Amino acid sequence: MHIPDGYLSPSTCAAAYAVAVPFWYVASRRVKRVVKTRNVPFLAVLAALSFVIMMFNVPIPDGTSAHAVGGGLIAILLGPWAAVIAVSVALAFQALLFGDGGVLAFGANVVNMAIVLPFVAYGVYRLIAGRSPLTARRRVVAAAAAGYVGLNASALATAIELGIQPDLFHTAGGAPLYSPYHLSQAIPAMMFAHLTVAGFCEALLCGAVLAYLQRADVTRLALNHPGIPLTADDVVSRPRRLIGPGRAAVIGMAVLALLTPLGMLAPGTAFGEDAPEDLNLQELGLSAVPAGLARYSTFWDRAILGDYGFAGGEHPHLAYVLSAVIGILVVGVVIFGVGKLTQLAARRSGHDDEPHATESAALR
Amino acid sequence: MTRQTPAWLLERDVALCPCGCIGKRRKGSFVEKTLTGTSSLLRQVMFSEDLAAQRGLLQRLDPRAKALGLLVLLVTAALLHHIPALLAMYAVTLVLAGASSLPLGFFLKRVWLFIPIFTGIVVLPATLSIVTHGDVVLTLWHWHGEPEGFTAPGLTSAGLIVTRVATSVSLVVLLTVTTPWVRLLAALRSLGVPRMFILVIGMAYRYIFLLLSAVTEMYEARKARTVGGQRHDRSAREFLGSSAGFLFGKANHLSEEVYEAMVSRGYRGDAQSIVTFRLRGLDVAYVLLTIVVALAIYGGDRLLGH
Numbered sequence: 088m089h090i091p092d093g094y095l096s097p098s099t100c101a102a103a104y105a106v107a108v109p110f111w112y113v114a115s116r117r118v119k120r121v122v123k124t125r126n127v128p129f130l131a132v133l134a135a136l137s138f139v140i141m142m143f144n145v146p147i148p149d150g151t152s153a154h155a156v157g158g159g160l161i162a163i164l165l166g167p168w169a170a171v172i173a174v175s176v177a178l179a180f181q182a183l184l185f186g187d188g189g190v191l192a193f194g195a196n197v198v199n200m201a202i203v204l205p206f207v208a209y210g211v212y213r214l215i216a217g218r219s220p221l222t223a224r225r226r227v228v229a230a231a232a233a234g235y236v237g238l239n240a241s242a243l244a245t246a247i248e249l250g251i252q253p254d255l256f257h258t259a260g261g262a263p264l265y266s267p268y269h270l271s272q273a274i275p276a277m278m279f280a281h282l283t284v285a286g287f288c289e290a291l292l293c294g295a296v297l298a299y300l301q302r303a304d305v306t307r308l309a310l311n312h313p314g315i316p317l318t319a320d321d322v323v324s325r326p327r328r329l330i331g332p333g334r335a336a337v338i339g340m341a342v343l344a345l346l347t348p349l350g351m352l353a354p355g356t357a358f359g360e361d362a363p364e365d366l367n368l369q370e371l372g373l374s375a376v377p378a379g380l381a382r383y384s385t386f387w388d389r390a391i392l393g394d395y396g397f398a399g400g401e402h403p404h405l406a407y408v409l410s411a412v413i414g415i416l417v418v419g420v421v422i423f424g425v426g427k428l429t430q431l432a433a434r435r436s437g438h439d440d441e442p443h444a445t446e447s448a449a450l451r
Numbered sequence: 452m453t454r455q456t457p458a459w460l461l462e463r464d465v466a467l468c469p470c471g472c473i474g475k476r477r478k479g480s481f482v483e484k485t486l487t488g489t490s491s492l493l494r495q496v497m498f499s500e501d502l503a504a505q506r507g508l509l510q511r512l513d514p515r516a517k518a519l520g521l522l523v524l525l526v527t528a529a530l531l532h533h534i535p536a537l538l539a540m541y542a543v544t545l546v547l548a549g550a551s552s553l554p555l556g557f558f559l560k561r562v563w564l565f566i567p568i569f570t571g572i573v574v575l576p577a578t579l580s581i582v583t584h585g586d587v588v589l590t591l592w593h594w595h596g597e598p599e600g601f602t603a604p605g606l607t608s609a610g611l612i613v614t615r616v617a618t619s620v621s622l623v624v625l626l627t628v629t630t631p632w633v634r635l636l637a638a639l640r641s642l643g644v645p646r647m648f649i650l651v652i653g654m655a656y657r658y659i660f661l662l663l664s665a666v667t668e669m670y671e672a673r674k675a676r677t678v679g680g681q682r683h684d685r686s687a688r689e690f691l692g693s694s695a696g697f698l699f700g701k702a703n704h705l706s707e708e709v710y711e712a713m714v715s716r717g718y719r720g721d722a723q724s725i726v727t728f729r730l731r732g733l734d735v736a737y738v739l740l741t742i743v744v745a746l747a748i749y750g751g752d753r754l755l756g757h
Contacts, residue, residue, distance in 0.1 A: 091566050092619030093612055097529040115647055124720035125710040127647065131654030132706035138655070139662045140695060142488050146481040146683035164699060176648070176655050183627055183635065185495065186566065190521075190623050191529055253583075253608075258532055259756070261585055262604035264611060267577035295692025296699065303693070307700050 088156070088245050088285075089181065089196055092189030094266045095248060096256045103248070104194035107175075110202050114171040133169065134176035137161050141177060145288040153284055155292040158200050159208030159237040163230055163293060164300075166311050170205035199244045208237025208293075220316045221308050222301045231294030238289040239281050246270075246277035344415060359384070361394075480681030481691070486670050489663050502628045507551035509629035514638035516734035520741035521626045522642075527745040528618045534607070536752035537614040543744055544621035551629050561624055567617040574612055578605035632656060646721075658705065662698060669694045 095103075119126045140157035147153060162170040175197050181187040188196045215229035250270035253263035268276065300308050305317055330338070359366040363376045363384050395410040396403055479487070503510060509517060528540050548558045580587050580598075583605035591600035627635065633653070640649045673690060674681075681687065 091570070091616055092525065092529065092623070093570070093616035097526060100529070111648075115645070119647075124714075124718070125706070127650045127720075128654065128709040128713060129706045130651045132658050132702045132709065134651060134655035135658035135662050136698060136702040138659050139666055139698065142485060142492070142663070142666065143691065143695060144481040144484040144488065145691060146681075146687040160695070172648075172651065176652050179652060180656070180659070183623070184499070184632075185492070186561075186620055186623055186627075189619060191525055191619070258604075258607065258611075260604055260607065261583075262607035262611065263577075263583065264532060264608070265615075267574055267583060267605070267608045267612065269582075272582060291688055292691065292695060295688050296696040297692075299689075299692040299696030300699070303696065304700050307703060310703070 088200060088242060088281075089178075089188030090192040090199075090245065090248070091186075092191050094189075094252070095192050095195055096252060096265050097191065099248060099252070100191040100194055103192075103198050107194045107197045107202065110171050110197075111175065114168040117168045118172065130169065130172050130176070133161065133165060133173040137170075137173040138177035138180050140292075141181070143292065145291050147284065147288065153288045155234075155288045156200055156204060156238060156241070157289075157292065158204035158241070159212075159234040159289055160230075160293045160296055162205035162209040162237075163212050163233060163297065164308070164311055167205040167209040170209075171201050174201035174205065195245075195248055199241045199248070203244045204237045204241040207240040208233040211236045218315060220319050221305050221312060222318045226301070227294050227298045230297040231290040234289035234291075234293035235286040238286050239278065242277045242281035242285070243274065246274040249273045249277075344411070347411070481683065481687065482670050482674050482677075482681045486667065486674070489667050489670075493660070493663070499628045500631060502553060503631045505552055507553070507629065509547060509551040509625060511733065512737055513730055513734040514630050514634040515641045516730065516738050517626055517630060518635070518638040518642055520738050521622055523738075523741050523745050525619060525622050527749050528615060528622065530749065531615070531752045532611075533752050533755040534610045534614055536748050536755060537611065537618055539748050539751065541614060541618045541621065543748075544618060544625060547625055548621075551625070553625075553628065558621075558624070561628075562617060562621045566620050567613055570616045571609070571613050574609045578602065578609045580605070583608060654709075658702075658709075661705070662702065665698060665701060666694065669697070 115126075118130060122129050137157055140160065141154060143155060143157075145153055145155050156174075158170055158174045161173050165173070178188060178193065178196050178201060182190055182193050182196070212229045212233035215232055216223075216226045219225045247270065249266040250268060250273035252266040253269055256264040258264060266273070297308070309315070309317065359376075359380060363380050366373070366376060366380075368374070368376070392406065392410045392413070396406040524540065524543070528537065531537050531540065545555075545558075548555065577583055578601050579591075580600060580602045583602050585602035585604035587598045587600045588603050588606065589601040590598040593599065630638070636649055636653050639652075640646065
């Protein structure tokens, strides 16, 4: 899955670095906050471990063997943020010492294997494992599923990066300058190998290591699982609250967002929403389009995604979904920012009675 | 007296020939593959350090100048649109390899083996009209009366990607085999990589070999106590989990010990470098030369487009 130099255009590589740098920054801050001055030896030894794990050949039943990436395993054992740095450093070794993966393409490789893989794997692991005790069989299944899904998400990201190249970058004669396969070819080709073989290798590694640590040294697992009971006997019964207020809010908003397109089924138009000409003047008892509506409806015509589509009108469905996602993100960021600002203002004026975040949330 | 060679000694084993061209073709087990992987890694590292100690043009340069020059050439190679321009850039890497007294055979083998050849195989289907549309230059079959085969854009594209990959790999190999690892790290630091990352990378490099030797010992021990071939069964998977899990425990323990050792030697969360580099005339000249060469090749590439 390591992309060598020459498969991606320089602009794609630059974009991938632009994605990777903030992750490195946040990851180094978070790790430093938790492990203080011991961050350097901690990360160094774990980066070495991550590199060595990539050397392991995973036995597959038919007699062959394949390499695992190990990003999912590191994320489960140490949390996704530490995995970002450990796997990035391991990838840097591979690129510089062994020519495995390019130097310009390093950013893209980091995005695929050190960011997408650990975060997706960790999310799947948390989702399936829930609050089951550390020695539960369910955790082994969760780890295996995490490795499988994480690796395939990573392969999909790689396939997308490669697949967008021929359409974006070609010579005047139409010959692709970099990777020549389109999305419709790159995605099936990549996913076939990863869904059938490589995904299972990663799943096997994650599951087997978790099972070993459960047997041999469960305290190592406790490192990244604060507040999780060790065995089924340690489970303290407490009033179960399935869904906390934060989660309920998120789920509610997600349901609303998914249901929003239902509005398109509604008959009629909202008072000339798309264009003033759509107004049914007779029905409304008007003799002409109101002057203000006529004048100001064309006041702003420089929208980036006008009419929820691209300027050229291609891929209308994709553009519609993209507009929705961007809209939700922008509104979310603005509200988050306003919330942070008000919090800051409240703290300035000395009315801060919110407890400070504890460090119990280890490296998550 | 007739002396008979035992039959098992005459039996040809694939171990004699890694390509499997003689004897019975047998896939290496995961244990053997892991062992050969780790040993070839160590061999490669040692050989690179030997090359970096030789006397040559690139070895004499300041690592910062070398890294900067590499970056300029690498970005230029990524921007080129024509095969002749890429070939010119590839010729530059050969000249640099010659000036740095790298054995040509080694250099070609190290660059071409695997990545560019693999790329060639991967892009082969893309030269056909079913993937890359365009004028068919060599018809292979007909589909509904339409000729199908190699297309001109497809062949151009395959040529572009293979030469680009080979040139890029050559440039990176040139930097890494002529620079000792420690000096390469210092160069990265001066190119703006944060100090914490440099410290982590530098220390990780040292502990890779310690952990690798632990892996080698575990796998050799398993190989030694297994009679017959390794089976890829449940016990193999359990062994994989145990060895990787044990390594995790060892790494955790090690990081604690290393930290305590560092603190007892006065470490307080920051490190000072005792090596300072001085740029000389040769280094400046090298960087300027790479910029001139890069601009010349890029200009030539632009001219080819007209």
